[in-house]
Every structure is written in structure tokens, then in C-alpha cells.
Amino acid sequence: xxxxxxxxxxxxxxxxxxxxxxxxxxxxxxxxxxxxxxxxxxxxxxxxxxxxxxxxxxxxxxxxxxxxxxxxxxxxxxxxxxxxxxxxxxxxxxxxxxxxxxxxxxxxxxxxxxxxxxxxxxxxxxxxxxxxxxxxxxxxxxxxxxxxxxxxxxxxxxxxxxxxxxxxxxxxxxxxxxxxxxxxxxxxxxxxxxxxxxxxxxxxxxxxxxxxxxxxxxxxxxxxxxxxxxxxxxxxxxxxxxxxxxxxxxxxxxxxxxxxxxxxxxxxxxxxxxxxxxxxxxxxxxxxxxxxxxxxxxxxxxxxxxxxxxxxxxxxxxxxxxxxxxxxxxxxxxxxxxxxxxxxxxxxxxxxxxxxxxxxxxxxxxxxxxxxxxxxxxxxxxxxxxxxxxxxxxxxxxxxxxxxxxxxxxxxxxxxxxxxxxxxxxxxxxxxxxxxxxxxxxxxxxxxxxxxxxxxxxxxxxxxxxxxxxxxxxxxxxxxxxxxxxxxxxxxxxxxxxxxxxxxxxxxxxxxxxxxxxxxxxxxxxxxxxxxxxxxxxxxxxxxxxxxxxxxxxxxxxxxxxxxxxxxxxxxxxxxxxxxxx
Amino acid sequence: xxxxxxxxxxxxxxxxxxxxxxxxxxxxxxxxxxxxxxxxxxxxxxxxxxxxxxxxxxxxxxxxxxxxxxxxxxxxxxxxxxxxxxxxxxxxxxx
Numbered sequence: 001x002x003x004x005x006x007x008x009x010x011x012x013x014x015x016x017x018x019x020x021x022x023x024x025x026x027x028x029x030x031x032x033x034x035x036x037x038x039x040x041x042x043x044x045x046x047x048x049x050x051x052x053x054x055x056x057x058x059x060x061x062x063x064x065x066x067x068x069x070x071x072x073x074x075x076x077x078x079x080x081x082x083x084x085x086x087x088x089x090x091x092x093x094x095x096x097x098x099x100x101x102x103x104x105x106x107x108x109x110x111x112x113x114x115x116x117x118x119x120x121x122x123x124x125x126x127x128x129x130x131x132x133x134x135x136x137x138x139x140x141x142x143x144x145x146x147x148x149x150x151x152x153x154x155x156x157x158x159x160x161x162x163x164x165x166x167x168x169x170x171x172x173x174x175x176x177x178x179x180x181x182x183x184x185x186x187x188x189x190x191x192x193x194x195x196x197x198x199x200x201x202x203x204x205x206x207x208x209x210x211x212x213x214x215x216x217x218x219x220x221x222x223x224x225x226x227x228x229x230x231x232x233x234x235x236x237x238x239x240x241x242x243x244x245x246x247x248x249x250x251x252x253x254x255x256x257x258x259x260x261x262x263x264x265x266x267x268x269x270x271x272x273x274x275x276x277x278x279x280x281x282x283x284x285x286x287x288x289x290x291x292x293x294x295x296x297x298x299x300x301x302x303x304x305x306x307x308x309x310x311x312x313x314x315x316x317x318x319x320x321x322x323x324x325x326x327x328x329x330x331x332x333x334x335x336x337x338x339x340x341x342x343x344x345x346x347x348x349x350x351x352x353x354x355x356x357x358x359x360x361x362x363x364x365x366x367x368x369x370x371x372x373x374x375x376x377x378x379x380x381x382x383x384x385x386x387x388x389x390x391x392x393x394x395x396x397x398x399x400x401x402x403x404x405x406x407x408x409x410x411x412x413x414x415x416x417x418x419x420x421x422x423x424x425x426x427x428x429x430x431x432x433x434x435x436x437x438x439x440x441x442x443x444x445x446x447x448x449x450x451x452x453x454x455x456x457x458x459x460x461x462x463x464x465x466x467x468x469x470x471x472x473x474x475x476x477x478x479x480x481x482x483x484x485x486x487x488x489x490x491x492x493x494x495x496x497x498x499x500x501x502x503x504x505x506x507x508x509x510x511x512x513x514x515x516x517x518x519x520x521x522x523x524x525x526x527x528x529x530x531x532x533x534x535x536x537x538x539x540x541x542x543x544x545x546x547x548x549x550x551x552x553x554x555x556x557x558x559x560x561x562x563x564x565x566x567x568x569x570x571x572x573x574x575x576x577x578x579x580x581x582x
Numbered sequence: 583x584x585x586x587x588x589x590x591x592x593x594x595x596x597x598x599x600x601x602x603x604x605x606x607x608x609x610x611x612x613x614x615x616x617x618x619x620x621x622x623x624x625x626x627x628x629x630x631x632x633x634x635x636x637x638x639x640x641x642x643x644x645x646x647x648x649x650x651x652x653x654x655x656x657x658x659x660x661x662x663x664x665x666x667x668x669x670x671x672x673x674x675x676x677x
Contacts, residue, residue: 072671076598076632079605083632115637123594127636130598313609351607351661 002223002237004205006180008230009191012200013250014178015227015239019156020212021163026136027143029103032094041091044101047141051134052081054141055166062169067196068285068307073130073165073189080134086112102139109135126188133164152176157226161209165189173197178228180235182208200230211237261538265296269541275549277523279541280335280531282509286324289331292534296541299335299393301457301531302509303328305381309342314352315377321384326391333392338457338509338531339385340436341378343367343399353377362465367400371409375416382417389429397457401435401442407449410435434504438462443495450502457531458495460510464488482565483512484521489568490560496526507531516543517572523549524556524572543576551575584659585649587620590640591669600670601635607661613652615662620645629662 032040059074080086086108093104113128113135152158152175162183168190179194179201186203194201212222223237227247236243270276280301281292292300308316308324329337344350345358345366353374358364371378385396398410414433421428437443438459446456460483465472467487470480492508499506507529512518514536520543522530532540552575559568592600608615608630615629621644627634629648640646646666650658 072599072602076602079602079632080598080636085628085631085633112633112637119637119639121595121639121641123597124636124639127598131633131636313606354660357664357667 001240001243002211004208004211004235004237006202006205006208006233006235007186008233009179009181009184009186009188009203010194010199010201011231012178012198012254013227013229013231013247014157014200015225015236015244015247015251016177017154017156017224018159018180018212018226019152020209021158021160021167026106026139027102027145029100029106029139029142031098031103032100034098037095037098040094040101043142044087044090044094044105044138047101047138048081048087048105051138051141052078054137055081055134058166058169062193064287065197067193068287070169070189070193070196073192074169077130077134077166080131081138086135100142102142105138105142106135109138122185123187126185129162129184129188129190130165133166136164137166157228159208159212159226162188163190165193168193173199178202178226178230180205180208180226180228182206194230200228202228202230202233202235205233205235208235262294264538264541265294267296267541267545269544271523271544271547271549271552273548273550275523276528277544278507278529279537280338280507280509280529281534281537282531283328283534286327286331288534289328292537293331295534295537297332297335297534297537299332300328300337301507301529303337303339305339305342306344309344309350312351315380318380318384318387321381322387325384325388325394329388329392329394336393336395336432338395338397338434341368341381341396341398342370344370362471368398368406368410369400371413375413378413379417379420382414383421385431386418386421386428387426389431390427391429394429395432395434395455397434397436397455399436399459400439401437402439403441403445404449406442407435407452411452436462436509437495438466440467440491443491443498446495446498446504447502450498450504453504455505455507456495456499458492458506458508458510458512460488460492460508460512463491463510467491482569483510483515483518484559484565484568484572486560486562486564486568488512489521489525489556492522492527493525493560500526505529514540516540516576517569519543520547520552520572520575521556521559521568524552524554524559547575583649583651584655585647586659586663587645587647588663588667590642590644590646590666592666593642593669593672595642596635596638596640597671598632598636600672601632603670604635604662604665605630605632607665608658611654611658611661613650613655613658615648615650615658617662618647618649620647 055074055078059071063071089108090104093099093107109131113131116128117125152172155175155177157178159180162181176199181203182205184190184203191201191203225238227236227239268276269279278298280299281297282302283300284304285307345361345364355365432454434453434455436459437456468480470477508522508527509531513530514532516539519530519540555571559571562568617627617629618624619640622639627638648659648663
């Protein structure tokens, strides 16, 4: 057994057969006759266009897999392939040195990559691989060589010096056990993709390729098996039986944890004394529905719709929105899906939505406040909601509501949308209307509008920012930012009381609901519906199943008089059951 | 011709995805737009050039001068300068 050490790139442990993948050799190219210059430049242009189209296809596949951020990596690569700067530099080489298009485009890509490596910035230097990857792809197109879609004939750990992002994205994931690279860095796109796909990966493993190819290692032949720990960066060649047992136990524990999460997902979140709490998921795209359902989400308490509106030059059409909402509503039916109306502001400019510069965008014209000037955007979104509601149970909530005037606006927009559809003879479903409680004022005056709404949802992240006057991103203010701050708890209590009086259903959809100790405090205060990132569902479910409501209610009541978040945490953290069932 | 100075707020500097967003923000705009890294070598970078953008070495906190020239230069300036000002892909203030 030989032990090597690298850098953690994606957590998880795995052992198994390995296969080495070498970059499919980019063709070397040669020279051309001077009279062929024009034709060669045209060939280059066609190959660049084709390579850009291929990369666009890969981006589409990664996006379909539910990884929109990672898909953008390939959109950027496609833009590099289309960049006239690359073609211009390559064309100059064709004209002046009579290089053929293959040699010229590879040299041009290498020149740009060298510039990136020289920047003395680890992150940008890692992007040099992207540029070389694009140059190689165009060169292979020119040579008529297929891309190396490394087919794995059995489940294997992939070993290489470096892996191009486009190769990583196209490896068959059902047979890809793990990744071990001699070069690369945790910030390389290959590592980012491995994390997104949940594949253990170690990078920067010095001497890995030599050790694998060295016949003196492993008794005269290449090692038959590798074991990698993506969290610690350890790599073992031909692991001994003790190491194999350790890795199998680690892999088993990970699998058991996931299996028990999925098995327990079918159990109700009910306290020992029989009070049931509904656990829902927060999602940002329709693609996240499946994972949330697998972990037992009983609906969606917060469906952020910004993904439809960002990174484009015009607003999404009503039909495009209906398609997205309909997909989620059908996936969760008969459980409810709560759509949050567009929540953007001056901090997140949208080309077709002129907000203008604001000194303080978080206290500016954001979210529902935009509707005073741009009602059409919201009326269109509400029309799409009414249409999607025909397929199941849909709720719609407005963000950034401060008082009854904002509720008037929401109701007027909804009425307008419904009127439009009725006039056009379109089938319309029923939607429950509600508001996000994230501005303290909205809680203080909730009795002035509660009877006109069906529900309210506490957005505790912004509620904390606006209550404590603490910027969400400022690390120096961390001490104020505990969701169990007594000020926040008192506001939640007030929201519970006023909702009960006004007949509003109340839920929580901030990060507070996904923190097991804080979730117990919320249940103690009277909340019966919590919505959180689906990855938090198992831990919160376990915490609720391990306690008595009577205990939580007593602790919550006492916590309202505590002086600090720390003392409140001290009440609830010991109540969170720590043992993970085997 | 019009210009505005902004601070590059993306936590990871001018990386390829940020470059792509800057480039895409100019879709449908005719004006010529360039960036100048006031904390770098000060050379002029075409805001539509992917490779020029990513090899410019602009980092978080660098001051960047955005210059637009053409009939729709105001719209061009607003698109690019606001995008940079807001942090492009990874704003300093996460939401």
C-alpha cells in the first residue's frame, strides 16, 4: 500500500478500480501553402462556431441536471470559442506564418492562457485550463476528431493530470466513483462540478501518475485499486485490508445516513406528545423539486422566482412562467406550493427593469415596491400563477410588504390579473394570497390587514437584518446575527398572536426554520409549518420527533425573557437529539 | 462619449462567467464600451471581448472606469456600470 496526499476538492470516501484519462491529444497541425490562407481562415471560423454550439449543448445538459450555476461555466466557454479576439490572433498566425488553422488556434489559446497564468491570481490562473480546453476543442473539430467522451466500462475512479471541465461534465456519472488529479486546484471547474455532482475528488496529488505507472509499486504491476478520501485529501494505492475496511465503513455510514434520511422522510414530524408540524421545502428552480420530495417535503413554502427573471434582456413571457410554475405545482400536488413574487432591487440590476442607482438598495425600491411603477411585471406574474393554479394547490405571497397599503396594492394587482384572464375566457384556478413578514412594521400593524389575507410567512433572514439594523453580509456584525436573538423571538411571538386573532395561517421560510435548535424554539412559540432548504429537512424532522411540545412551549415562554441569543441556544440545543440512527 | 468609475465587487474578480454577463448585458446595444482598470495597467479593454475581459486581471476592489461611446451610450453605461457595481455574479453582500 502506498499513501499519497492531495488537496480536498469534493467530500466523500470511495475505493475501487481506476482508469487514467489523458486529454485526447489535440492534433499538432502543420503549415499550409500561401494560396490556401483564405480557405484556412474560413475553416477556422466554421470550426469555432461548431465548437461553440457543442459547448452550448453541454451547458444545456448540465442545466437540465439541475446545476444552473455550473452550466454557466460552459456558456462562458462557448463565448470564448466565439470571441473574435481568438480568431483574429489565430488568423494573423495563418496569414503571417502560414500555420494551418489547427496549429494557429492552439497557439492563440495557449497565448491567452499564458496571460492568465501570469496574473498571480490563483483563481484566474485556474481559468487558463478553460481557454486551453476551448482551443483544443476547436482544433479537434478542425481535424475531424471526436471529443474524448471517456466511456467508463465499469465503475471507476478517474485519474488524470488535469481534467477539462467539458470532459468532467460528460463522464458517465453512473460509473464515475471518484476523481483523483495530480494537478488542478479546488477552485478549478472540474472540482466545482465534482462538488455539484456529489462525487468525491482529490486534486493536487503529487507523484500520483508516476506512482500509478511505476511497476516497482504494488509488487511489479500497476496498482489495481485506489481509495480516496475527498474530505482529507488522502489517496491510497492498493489499500491494505484495514484501510479497505475503514473506507467501506465510511462509505456505508454515508449511504446509511442518506438511506435513513430517505426512509425517515416518510415519517411525520410529530412531537412525542403528538403535535404534528408540517415541513416544507424552499426551492429556487423547478429542478429542485425531486430532491425535496425524496426528503419528504410536504409542499413548497418558498418558491423563489428570480431564476426566471435574471440574466436575460427581456422579462419572461406569461407562458414561460406558467410552464415553470405548473411543473412544480404538479410535482407536489396535492401539497401546496407557495410562489414568492419577484424579489429584486437596486442591488441586483435587471437590464429591462430600470431601478436606477440607490444609496441603500435594501431600503430602496425593491420587490413589491417596484409594482407601484411597473405593475405590468407583477400582473403578468400573477396571471401565470392563476393559470398554473388550475393544476393543483397554489399560494402566492408578496415580499417586502410594510403595511396595509402594500396589501391593497397586492390585492389590486391580483384582481387585475384575474380580470384579464376572465375577460379572455381563460381557465383560472384558485390561489391563496399572503405576505412575507420580513419588515418589522408589517408585524406591528398586521391586525390592520390580516382579515383580507389567507396566510403570512416569516422571512427571518431579512426580518433579522431589518430588526437589528445589521447588514446580512457584514462579517464584523456576526454577534447580532443569531436567529435566536430575543428581539427576533419576541417579534415571532407577536406574529403568532396577531395571526391567530386575524385568522392568518402562519409559517416560517427563513434559514431559522432549518436550524434544528431554532426550529424547536419556533414550534415552542406556536408555529406548525416550517419551510427550509431540503437538505435541512432530515435533521429538523429528527429534532421534532425527539421532544415533547410541553417542554418546548415552557422553554419558549421562558426564552422570551432571556437577555441573549446564547442563553436561548442553551435552552434548545440540548433538546436536539444528536444520535443518527444506524 | 460618457464614462463612470465603479468598484469591481464580484468576490472572485473578473472570472469567465462574470465576463460573459458583462458581454451579455450589451446585447441589443450598439455603443462601443471599454473598461479601464484604474488599479491595474490602465489599458483599455473591450467590454464585448471575452478573452480580453478575463485576461485583464481585474480583481475584487479594483476601481474600473467604464466608457461608452455611441447613440445609446447612456444605456450602455448603465448596463455595464450597474452590473459591475452590483457584484456581477458574486456580490459582496450575498442575498
